[in-house]
Amino acid sequence: MDTVKLILELAVVLAAIVMGTRSSGVALGLWGGVGVFVLVFVFREPVGSPPVDALLIVLTVVLASSMMQASGGIDWMVSIAAKTIAKHPRQITLIAPLVAFLFSVGAGTSNILYPLLPVIGDVAYHAGERPSRPLSLSVVATGVALACSPVSAAMAAMVTLTDVAPYDFELIDIVKVTLPAAILGIIATSFVVRRLGKNIADDPDIQQRIKEGSIPPPNAHSRATVAVEATATGRNSALVFFLGVLLIVAFGLFKGLRPEDAKGEPLSMTPIIEMVMFVVGTIILLIGRPKVADIPVQTVFKAGMVSAIALFGLAWMTDTFINAHLEAITNSVGDLVQGAPWIFALGVFLVCVATTSQSTATRTIVPIGLTAGLAPAVLSGMWAGAFAGIYVLPTNGSQIAAAAFDTTGSTKLGSKLVDHSFFIPSIVLTVTTVIFGALIGYAFS
Template sequence: MGVKLGGVGLGLWGAVGVLILVFVFGAPPGDIPSDAILVIIAVITAASAMQAAGGIDYLVYLAEKVIRSRPKLVNYLAPLITFAFCAGAGTGNIIFPLLPVIYEVSYERGIRPERPLSTSVAVSGFALAASPVAAAMAAFVGLTGSQGDALSLGEILVITFPAVLLGTIVAAVVQSRVGHDLKDDPEFQRRLAAGLIHPPAADTGEVMGAHVPVTAKRAAGVFFAGVLIVVILGAFDELLPTYEVDGKSETLSLTTLLIMVMLAVALAVMYVGKVKPGAVLDAPLTKSGLTAIIALLGIAWLANTFIAGNEETVIGGLTDIAKEAPWFLAIGLFLAAAATTSQSAAVNTMIPLGISLGIATPTLAAYLPAMGGVMTLPANGSQLAAVEIDQTGSTKIGKYVLNHSFMLPTLVIAVVSVPTALLLSRLFV
């Protein structure tokens, strides 16, 4: 019901589920994913400040410049740039301004737009598994940080980053051979004959938006400097302060570090970008962040309540399976992401289960790319936007819901990245 309603409806239906479990079935309410919510607030505040300063427009300008410089390689460049941007910014929402660029370059070159569009959109769902500032990554580090075999942020990225990157490349190669070439596509020819779309014109290579204010460049620079600081400090625990708590020495957690740095980055971006506080709240990313918070609150709370109330049945029933086939949890993470359309909700639901089952932290880290299952159902804004942007009709939502343009690249990336990450995780076992 939540997926059908969409947006904040996902979280609101989750909250109704908690209400029913508590009042009808007598289950104690589960933990609210407060850490993940706080991380989203901090990261989105910084990203929104950068957007208000024109920093995202500057990034799009750079992406457009690269793509238009090699238009024939758009099937490969577009997904790779999407991967880099989404991993760096910690949000898949940065793909929205890239979609028109990808479509225009591919169409004007006579390339079937579905190929780069569908791969890029799918990649935006997986890239957060390789992002040091994504809410889902912070949630994972927070959940596994107290384990005896806990990994640093740098070690996690060594496992996930190359794996997702390889999955992206393989998906781009596979997707470049999908469907008819544009000149042979019957639906495109029908629209062209009916005058619903203009014929492709030669790509002039002209890059729009070249006059980017220097404040936008500075804002983007400050944001990614903050990301770099988080990566460096998260990779080397000895750089973090330690404290005596109840007679025990504790190191500053990555979650706390991420929140502090990102809020400080947001303030710095406002100054160098000359952004007023109200403009940060009006930025489109702020709305997206609030939607993500409500969705995460309802769905993760519902899952925590259900699992906590049925821990013996759920965990007991999966223990033997997980011991014999620990990869089963990766499928669970993929399906949880598909059902909730939220990477953070999937991580907060399935990773505690994996910890309870005794699965090693490096193995759990290798499962993180599976949260790209958010692209399984055509319920994401980026999917719907890509379909609307593609006037050729090549990018589509299928009649049977699951047979949409983004399904194949989603499955390819998952099938390639998870086993690759498992191989890399053996370095830390």
């Protein structure tokens, strides 16, 4: 009877995720809430705990980063990134993804990539490199970047799961594993990606466009430009935000810097992140003087609110389900994951594919991995690599934008779900980062 009940409740959880995914956006949170209702009122399970700490981190980080965006901070970051990419045109398939990755890590969002896409495509083309190569890997690299950022929504979800007893695996411990794993994964993947597709000189479609005059011939002396205005105010706002990120990292590295909690222990990182982001947002308000009324219409704010709502409903549902069947999950899944840890990575990967949300995948699968006894360091490394799964299907906004900005037509969205330009880079980056992450995680365990 208990087994039948577990299967029925699992069906409810999966159905809620599927229905939310079909509508996307805030619908993920709505259907998650419906799942909680069914588990509690129909199956009479004890209600789980909503992810309050994770939500508060997301809200404060989104507020601070939206203040930065409204002050021109992201525009300044884009201008710096564009100049860095343009300086190394011959190595663009490696440099562009690394730059996109690092700036996404610092900003806690992949939105910074959008204005960089035409720069990457233009520099690649005039350097004689097929644009789809750096464009595809740059897009996919921003996915794993969110597993390395102290201020991403996915990290907020993760740290509230691991920075508790008995794991006590803090933000800085996670980053020590995920950051090198992701960088190594990007480097390894770039060697594969630079061999994908025909070279410009051998591609009949590109050559036909050149012949028709729809695109100019490659010109090694052409200089790409970025259509954003970098201002001193934007620079100062971005620097304040980055200093806040560095301060969070410093508190993570050096526990002696933290105040004590009521038990006399160093304060956990969750309230520290929240407080630092409030201070950062306030300083930006004073020096950047953005229009407060414009904050809710910023792209970072909109994306962050959607992420928070999705996180709220789905994480609450997952917590309710897991706590109701903790012993069964531990006994059945534990041995499976311990014997084949890659199954955990596959779980995160598949939820990323289905929901295109790293924070949703985190709150859905990571508790199962922890309950199953997977070491937090190993779990973190594989968790990071699986994030590339959000680009396995050509449905993400940045994928569509990359294809649109590629005037040569080399970046394709395909027609059969797996024949697009991002499929192989996402699979290769997943596999390489998971492997590097697992190895580094075992070294730290």
